[in-house]
Amino acid sequence: MEPVLQVDSLSKRFGSIVALDRISFTLEAGSILGLIGPNGSGKTTLLNTLNGLYRPDSGEIRYLGRPTRNLRPHQLALLGISRTFQTARVFHTLTVYQNMLIPLVHARLSRNEVQERARQLLTFVGLERSQALPASELSGGQQKLLEFARALMTEPRLVLMDEPFGGVHPEIKALLLERIREAQRERQVSFIIVSHEIPDLMSLARTVICMSYGRIIARGTPQEVSENPEVIAAYLGHPGGQGQRPATSLEQAGGHAS
Ligand SMILES: Nc1ncnc2c1ncn2[C@@H]1O[C@H](COP(=O)(O)OP(=O)(O)OP(=O)(O)O)[C@@H](O)[C@H]1O
Ligand SMILES: [Mg+2]
Numbered sequence: 001m002e003p004v005l006q007v008d009s010l011s012k013r014f015g016s017i018v019a020l021d022r023i024s025f026t027l028e029a030g031s032i033l034g035l036i037g038p039n040g041s042g043k044t045t046l047l048n049t050l051n052g053l054y055r056p057d058s059g060e061i062r063y064l065g066r067p068t069r070n071l072r073p074h075q076l077a078l079l080g081i082s083r084t085f086q087t088a089r090v091f092h093t094l095t096v097y098q099n100m101l102i103p104l105v106h107a108r109l110s111r112n113e114v115q116e117r118a119r120q121l122l123t124f125v126g127l128e129r130s131q132a133l134p135a136s137e138l139s140g141g142q143q144k145l146l147e148f149a150r151a152l153m154t155e156p157r158l159v160l161m162d163e164p165f166g167g168v169h170p171e172i173k174a175l176l177l178e179r180i181r182e183a184q185r186e187r188q189v190s191f192i193i194v195s196h197e198i199p200d201l202m203s204l205a206r207t208v209i210c211m212s213y214g215r216i217i218a219r220g221t222p223q224e225v226s227e228n229p230e231v232i233a234a235y236l237g238h239p240g241g242q243g244q245r246p247a248t249s250l251e252q253a254g255g256h257a258s
Pocket of ligand 1: 018041
């Protein structure tokens with residue numbers, strides 16, 4: 001099957017900062033890629049470039065074989081690339097249900113179809129009872145669930161998620177993890193998931209990429225990447241020190257990593 005995404009030597013600068021430095025990778029259809037790296041390493045910039053918020057300075061992105069360089073986020077959304085944000089972006093004064101309708105305002109679908117899809121997806125993430133509430137009344141974690149459900153409204157082939165588990169209550173995190181796996185298995189959705197939590201990525205992704213200063217410094221299984229000396233050095237050498245180190249399952253299991 002054709003890869004869902006082919007990224008070739010993608011670069012993006014902000015003045016003197018090289019936020020993306022010749023990034024290349026391929027994402028197979030129906031797979032989940034984990035993306036880690038210290039603060040400021042370029043993870044969000046990569047997602048912003050993949051979904052058309054930023055235009056790359058050079059390099060190529062192909063989505064299902066088609067170059068996306070000149071397409072804007074709403075065009076890419078209708079082609080099947082959805083996105084969630086590091087801080088959930090929901091419309092606080094709209095209801096949970098109304099938030100769900102936003103991605104499809106310009107789609108050629110009947111009202112009934114849109115309503116039915118919104119109800120199904122709210123049930124999928126356990127928010128069906130909250131649909132009439134203003135989104136501002138949801139907890140931070142519930143807003144992330146809403147954002148995830150909303151990202152699925154366009155029936156995407158690829159969902160880009162920026163730190164979906166950050167600051168989220170463990171119960172909601174478990175639900176979100178389960179629903180991401182289900183979307184991948186049953187709807188053949190591919191994901192790129194930014195997270196500092198190696199254990200979460202271990203349960204989701206076969207492959208993890210680590211970025212540092214805009215470059216890919218390691219790729220492999222979550223285990224391999226979390227044990228890679230360059231990755232550990234990148235986290236330790238970063239302002240913020242040890243607190244920035246990716247949490248590994250070995251540490252969680254009792255600190256037997258040597
Ligand atoms: N719009 C922008 N204008 C100028 N500089 C930017 C912009 N967006 C990002 N940068 C810079 O690009 C670099 C990469 O930032 P980015 O937000 O992509 O990092 P990140 O890996 O997502 O970090 P974090 O883990 O803190 O979310 C940083 O040096 C940042 O300051
Ligand atoms: Mg970021």
